[in-house]
Amino acid sequence: MEKTGEPILRMRGITKEYEMGEEVSVVLKGIDLDVYRGEFLAILGPSGSGKSTLMNIIGCLDVPTSGTYELNGKLIADEDEKSLAQIRNKEVGFIFQSFHLLQKQDAWSNVELPLIYANLPEKRRRERVEEMLTKVGLAEKMHHFPNQLSGGQQQRVAIARAIATEPTILLADEPTGALDQKTGAQVMELFHSLNSEGRTIIMITHDAKIASHAGRIVSILDGNICEGQLEDA
Amino acid sequence: MLNPAVVKQSVQMSLQNIRSNKMRSFLTMLGIMIGVTSVIALITIVQIVSDSVMGEFSSLGAGTLTIMASSSPMKNGLTDNDIKELEAIDGIDGVSPTVSLTTASVVDGEVYENTSVEGKSDIYFMHDADIITGGRGLNHMDMSGDTYVCIVDPKYVKTAMLGHKVLGSEILIGGFRYTVVGVRGKDESMSSFMSDSSGLDGTVIIPYRNALSMTGSNDVNSAEVYVNPAYSMSDVEESIRNKLKNMYNENDDYYSVINLESMMDMMNSVQGMMGTMLGGIASIALLVGGIGIMNMMLTSVSERTKEIGLRKALGAEPSRIQAQFLIESVVLSVCGGIIGILFGLLIAFVAAKLLKTAFIISWGAVALGFGFSGAVGVIFGWMPAKRASELNPIDALRSE
Structure with a gap:
């Protein structure tokens, strides 16, 4: 898709430091990043490169030590826990490597969860859940529990849950990490079709092959970011 | 703020948790059960006995004075x-x-x-x-x-x-x-x-x-x-x-005048004193029960750290997490309370049969049992729920 207008995600000079006793470890050393609406971006980096920290900041689970971060026109600074939760609910759809489904709830209730937190009325929730589960191809398994579903199906439930609130960005952390090649490919296909519907996807991975599915790749190494794929990554 | 869907889901989930940890939940509820059982049984028995004594007094003694002249x-x-x-x-x-x-x-x-x-x-x-x-x-x-x-x-x-x-x-x-x-x-x-x-x-x-x-x-x-x-x-x-x-x-x-009404007043004050004593016993039992609940809730929070992290990532505000765990602790405690009420009434019923007096359900005592167990759930669930709500979502998601 074309990069048009203002970026939907805009980072300038993002740093993140952790104090560990007397030492201060700098994990992110000034990240500049623009993501436009409808982009499929892969953030590629080995473990320890700071990509998890970057993901936490993008996902509003954490706030940067310095720098500015704007998501959907909103400045994410020193927000309190409550407003961060509301921002996550509205703007970010998380997809995790290990799915993170509630094991004691069926597919339906798992997808319903973010809609409950969004205070959607019951009738609208029902429509949304049905629509989302159908979209990911699980119309027949709406009331199955996670342990009755294959890994690929569980990740589809997680994707349905992530897109349920129509968030500004989908944030996927190693989405195929726990899947075999074939189901991984199917999940990537689903990402492509979601992207072609105009959804913005940011995928964090250490796997260059998976990253190559994305329309654009940025690499992160030792807390610095650069456009494209590094030779040694 | 407290969305009915959240309440419904929390109640369902806590019932699921109680079912999937039957033994642990039962042991946790035992304290509350014993406390509420004893309160209900004692209050009801005292009420039954004093009702029948009072009834007799009033049939004999309303408007009557007795003179004993030796x-x-x-x-x-x-x-x-x-x-x-x-x-x-x-x-x-x-x-x-x-x-x-x-x-x-x-x-x-x-x-x-x-x-x-x-x-x-x-x-x-x-x-x-x-x-x-x-x-x-x-x-x-x-x-x-x-x-x-x-x-x-x-x-x-x-x-x-x-x-x-x-x-x-x-x-x-x-x-x-x-x-x-x-x-x-x-x-x-x-x-x-x-x-x-x-x-x-x-x-x-x-x-x-x-x-x-x-x-x-x-x-x-x-x-x-x-x-x-x-x-x-x-x-x-x-x-x-x-x-x-x-x-x-x-x-x-060589003479005395007995006023049954003043004796009834005395009975009433004795009943009041018994009530205070029962209150004391009840609060100790409920304190013990409450500590059990707090213990189980703390265990539950640490077992479900990942779930809490996920809920936060999906947009649950801290207050919602707190409400969820508070509801769970109230459900747990009220379940114990309900069982306690049933047992207490059963004991009082048997006692009434043995004393050959009419069995009367004291709704005040039932309400008290409910209220107490609910209050214990809130008071002792507060700290674990607060702790859950304050968990850092990143650490929580990472925990295995």
């Missing part, structure tokens, strides 16, 4: 004149002398050694009209001292006259033949329950003068005073005391 060196008891004087006091509707003795009675040649004979006057039957279930009570004509009629109680009928015609048959007491003219109703009160289990053959009521002649005295030692409802009991009691003081020449060692 023999002093100068005086054998209350004379006819004394009774007339007492009846003349303002606010007294009537004075009914009572003469009680135990003697033998004979029906159809059969001897009943332990018959309780009560001498009463017509005034007693005037004021307790309901007491007669068959025939008639004693009337003014029977009071001359040479009329030989009597009233029998159901126990006497059962002991001595089973299968006989009761009204019109004759009982030999103290050498005189008494004709049965009436039957007293069975009263369900505590005292009749106790006299049922005593060795007495039953009670025969005869005119009090006849009873007096059997005792060989002209004076009565006990009398019921019926007070006009328009007058204050304590004022009338005071007048009676003054009168008695006069009759006994200022020597107050």
Whole structure:
């Protein structure tokens, strides 16, 4: 898709430091990043490169030590826990490597969860859940529990849950990490079709092959970011 | 803020958790269960017993004062004149002398050694009209001292006259033949329950003068005073005391006036004290139960750290996480409370059956049980829920 207008995600000079006793470890050393609406971006980096920290900041689970971060026109600074939760609910759809489904709830209730937190009325929730589960191809398994579903199906439930609130960005952390090649490919296909519907996807991975599915790749190494794929990554 | 869907989901999830950890949940609820059971059982039993005692008091004692006059060196008891004087006091509707003795009675040649004979006057039957279930009570004509009629109680009928015609048959007491003219109703009160289990053959009521002649005295030692409802009991009691003081020449060692209403007041205050004591026992039991709940909730929070992290990532505000865990702890505690209420009522029911009194569900106690268990859930769930709500989502998601 074309990069048009203002970026939907805009980072300038993002740093993140952790104090560990007397030492201060700098994990992110000034990240500049623009993501436009409808982009499929892969953030590629080995473990320890700071990509998890970057993901936490993008996902509003954490706030940067310095720098500015704007998501959907909103400045994410020193927000309190409550407003961060509301921002996550509205703007970010998380997809995790290990799915993170509630094991004691069926597919339906798992997808319903973010809609409950969004205070959607019951009738609208029902429509949304049905629509989302159908979209990911699980119309027949709406009331199955996670342990009755294959890994690929569980990740589809997680994707349905992530897109349920129509968030500004989908944030996927190693989405195929726990899947075999074939189901991984199917999940990537689903990402492509979601992207072609105009959804913005940011995928964090250490796997260059998976990253190559994305329309654009940025690499992160030792807390610095650069456009494209590094030779040694 | 508290969205009904969140509440519904939290209640469902906590019930799921209780089911999937049956043993642990049961042990956790045990404390609350025992606390609520004891509170409900004790409150209900105290209520049942005091209701029945009160009921008896009010059937005997509403508007009634009892005079006990024993023999002093100068005086054998209350004379006819004394009774007339007492009846003349303002606010007294009537004075009914009572003469009680135990003697033998004979029906159809059969001897009943332990018959309780009560001498009463017509005034007693005037004021307790309901007491007669068959025939008639004693009337003014029977009071001359040479009329030989009597009233029998159901126990006497059962002991001595089973299968006989009761009204019109004759009982030999103290050498005189008494004709049965009436039957007293069975009263369900505590005292009749106790006299049922005593060795007495039953009670025969005869005119009090006849009873007096059997005792060989002209004076009565006990009398019921019926007070006009328009007058204050304590004022009338005071007048009676003054009168008695006069009759006994200022020597107050030999008489007493018993006001059942003031005894009821005392019963009430005893009941209040019992209530306070029960409250103390209950709070200790509930404290122990509450600590159990807190322990289970803390375990639950640390076991479900990842779930909490996920919920936060999906947009659950801290207050929602707190509400969820608070609801879980209240559900747990109220479940224990409900079981406790059922057990408590069961125990009270059995106790009521054993005491042969009516079983009454004290809704106040049930509400108390509910309220207490709910409050314990909130109070002891607060800290674990707060802890859950303050978890850092990043750490929580990472935990395995």
